[in-house]
Amino acid sequence: MLNENAQTDLVKTLSGRDVAQAGALCYRRTENGGFEILFVGSRRNGRWGIPKGHVEDGEASSAAALREAFEEAGVAGIVDKTVFGSFSYRKDTSPNRYQVAVHLLHVSRIADKFPEKDVRKTRWFPLETALREAAQPGLRMLLSRVETLNL
Known part of the structure; x- marks a missing residue:
């Protein structure tokens, strides 16, 4: 795990064909003690993934992850x-490689209105199902690590 300074340095060094992004691995506990992961559908192909997007200049990746989670999923x-x-x-559709710094986000609120409500689908998945549905192999690897955490 990288601290904020190391991660900010990482963001600064990415240039050209490498694009820095931040993502939020959004989770919640259900009433019966289950564990769920929130996915958003890609606008391009509908595949499931986490809310993610660009990091603004001077913005911490954790702040960008929180912003993207609200914009894309209303959480x-x-x-x-x-x-x-x-x-x-x-x-x-792009020659770029996107590097996503992922932060855990314990969801406590879900908004009725948010910027991408009409262009994205969202769905909560049990962790086991999320492991199968995740579009990116690297995301599946991170999800497999979530199983070992006491969240």
Whole structure:
């Protein structure tokens, strides 16, 4: 896990074809003690993944992860400032490689209205199902680590 300073340095060093992003691995406990992960559908292909997007200049990746979670899924809560892990992926339509610093976000509120409500689908999945549904292999690896945490 990277601290905020190391992670900010990582963001600064990425240039050209590497694009820095931040993502939120949003989770909650159900009434019966189950554990669920929130996924959003890609606008391009509908595949399931976590809310993620660009990091503004001077913005901490944890703040960007929280912002993206609200914009894409309408959720808010407590975001862990420490990077939980990272993964990279490529979009079918771009030559760039996207490097995603992922933060855990314990969801406490879900908004009725949010910026991408009409263009994205959202769905809560039990962790076991999320492991199968995740579009990116690197995301599946991070989800497998969640099983070992006491959240």
